Amino acid sequence: MAANAGEAAMLFDESRCAAAASARFSSWVLLDRMAYVADHTNATTHDRRRREIRFFAVEPLIIATHDQLVLLRAVIGPKNSCFYHEKYDFFIYRADSTNNWGAPSLQLLPHPGHSCFFVGVIHCDDGAAAADYIVAALRFDHKSGVYDLHRFHSKNVNWSTKALHPGPMEPSPGLTFFFHDTYKVITLGGGFMAWVDLWRGILLCNVLLDDPELHFIPLPPPLKADKELVGDARVFRDIAVVQGYIKFVEIQSYISDGWVAATWSRKITLDSWEGHWHKDCELHVSDISGSLPDLLGDEEATTPHLSLQSLCTGNPTISLHDYDVVYFLAKVHLRDNKSYVLAVNMRSKTLQGAACFGAERMVGMSFTYTQSRISHYLRNTPASKRRVAETRSQSWCEATRLRGKCQPTGSSSAKGMIILSAISAF
Template structure:
C-alpha cells in the first residue's frame, strides 16, 4: 500500500481551482525523503542504483509553484532545463562524484497528469546527449505532439547563418541532427544570442529562439531542410539604452492563446545616482507588444497592446484592506527595480523587495489594462544569488485533470 501523504495539487488552500498556468520556481527543492501527492512520479537513475522522485507543489499565481526532487545521490542541485505543455525536462546529478559538470547529469522528462488514468510519469532520457549540446533553457525547447514529443536545440556553428538543429524523438528514443540556415536574403546586424526558446507549434512544428535584446529566429523544425527566419523585436522603450548583459530580469516572451506576447521593463535612473554599476531607481515603465503566432512576420508586425508607468498603478479593491502589504509593496514597486515575468496577455508579474535587510520578497500581479496591483504573494529568495530572474511561466497545471 502506498502510504505517502496526498496533497491534491488541483486546488488551493482556500478551495479555489488551480489556474491553468503557473509561475514555476526555477530553483528546485531537494530532499533525501519527502511526502508526495498525486503528481508524484519516480524513475531509476542511469546507473540503476537509485530512485529519483519528482513532485509538483502548485500554487495559484502570484504564488510561485515549485518542484521537489527526492534522490539519494548528487552533491549539486537538480535544475529545470525547460517546460512545455504537460512536460518538464529536468537535469539531475547522476552521482556525487559526477555532479561537478553538466556531463555528469541524468536527464528526465516529467509528465504531469492526475487521476487513475492520467498519473504523472518520470522517464529517463537514454544517453548520450550530443557533445556539442548544452542543455539549458536558452537553447532547448520541447515540441509536444499528440502521443510523443521532440526535444529540440539550436546550436551555433563556425559558419555565419548556419546552425545545428539537434532533435530527440521520444518515439525512436534517439538524437538526430539537421542543418538549419538563415535565409540568404536576410541580414542580422548583430550577433544573435539565444536567451529563451518558445514553441509556436503548427503543422510544420514552428519553434523560435529568442535573443531578448534583438530579435527572434523562427524555425519549422519538422521540415527536412529547415530554414530560419529572423524578425527584430520592437525598439527599446529607451532608444539610447546600451543593450548588454543578461536581459531576463527586464524582458520576457511567451505564446498565449495564438499570439506571441513580448514585454519590456525599463527602469529610470535618478540623475547623478549612477556609480560603479549601481544606481537609484526613479520609477519605471513597462509595455506589452504582440504579434500573430501564425505569421507572416516582418519588422513592423508588432502591435503595442499596453504601456504603463509605475506612478499610474493603484491598489485593486481586493487589496485595499490587505494591511501591511499593499501600500508598502506599492511604494517599493513604484520606486524600486523589480524583476519581470509575462504570464498572460494583460497581466505581468513583478518581484520586488520591500525590506532589503531580509530575503523575503513579494510577487506582484499588475493588470496592465486596468493599471492596478491585482494580487500579491510572499516569496523566499534565499537561494537566488543577487535576487535575479528566478521563475518562469508554465502551462503544466492545465493538464491536471484530477477531480477534487
C-alpha cells in the same frame, strides 16, 4: 499565490483552504525554475522504481514546459561535475500520460553527446494528449557558420542533427554582424519552436519537418534608445505566446523617477512570418492604482515602506491567461530573502494582486520563475482541505531518479524526489 516549498502551509488559513478544496487547479502557474530534492509524496508523485541517492551536485533546473510536459536538466556526482556541461542529463516529466489522467511518469533521455543549453520541448501533433514529443536544441557552429538543430524524437528514442543555413541576416543593433544569444525557448504552434534573444530577436523553425528553414523576427526597439544591451535581459524583458499572439514586455528603471514598462504584441501566422509589432500599453509606476499593503494582508500592512515606487522591481513575466497582465518581481532591498510578486494590469493600470515569494535561493533580481500550464494537467484527488490547498498552491510534481549509477554510497542518503514548486496564478 504561494511561495516556495515549505511556505505554503503558512500562507493558507482554514477559510482559504476550504475554498480551495472545491476548486479546480489553476489553468497556469508561475513555476519556480529551480527544483530541489526532498522526501515528500502526493498524487503527482511518480513512484516507480523509487531510489535512494546520496547527493545532488546541482539542483534540477526546469528548462522548458509544454502542456503537461516538463523538461528538466540535472547532474549527479561530485561537486565539480556542475562545471562539465556534458555531464548534465535531461529528463521529461509527464504530469499525465494519457488523455484520461494516466499516472505521472519520468523519462531519462539519452545523452545528446555534447552540451545543450537552449532546449525546448513540443508535442508532435500539437495535442496535449499526444504521446510523442520532440526535444530540440539550436547551437551555432562557429567553424562552419551554420546552426545545428539537435532533435530527440520520443518515437525513435534517439538524437539527430540537422545543419540549418540562416541565409543573409541584417547586422544586429550596435554591431557590424548578426549575433544571436538565446535566453528562452518557446513554442508557437504548428510545430514551430523559437529561440529568443531577449535583447535582439527570435530565431524560429518548424522542428517537425525533415528540412526546416530558419526565420528571424527582430524585437521592438528598446524603451530607452540609448540603452546598452548588456547584462541578463531576463531582468528587463520577457516573451510568451498568449491567445494566438507573441507578447513582449520590457521594464526600464529610472533611479530618480521610478520605472516604466511597456508591452507589444504580434499575431502568429504560421504560413508567413511577415508582419510587425503593435505597441499595446505603456505605463509609469506612478500611474498604477491599488494598495500593495492592502493586497498582502494584515501582516504586511504594518510595514510602512511597501510603496510601488520605493521597491526594486524587475523580472517581468507575461500572464498566459490574462492578455493584459504582467507579473513583476519586487524587493525592498536587492539582497532581501523575501520578495513580492505583483500582478499589474497594463491596460487598466491597476495592481490586481500581490503575494510574498521566498527569495532565499535567488541573488538580487536573478531570473527565478517562468510561466507554465503544467497545473492544468495535475489531478485533483481526495485529500484533506489543507492538503488540497497546498497542492493547488504549489503544484507539487515529484519524481524519482532512474539512473542506476546513482545508488546510495554509505549510510547517509535521501530519497531522490525531484520537486517542482509553483506559484498559483491569481
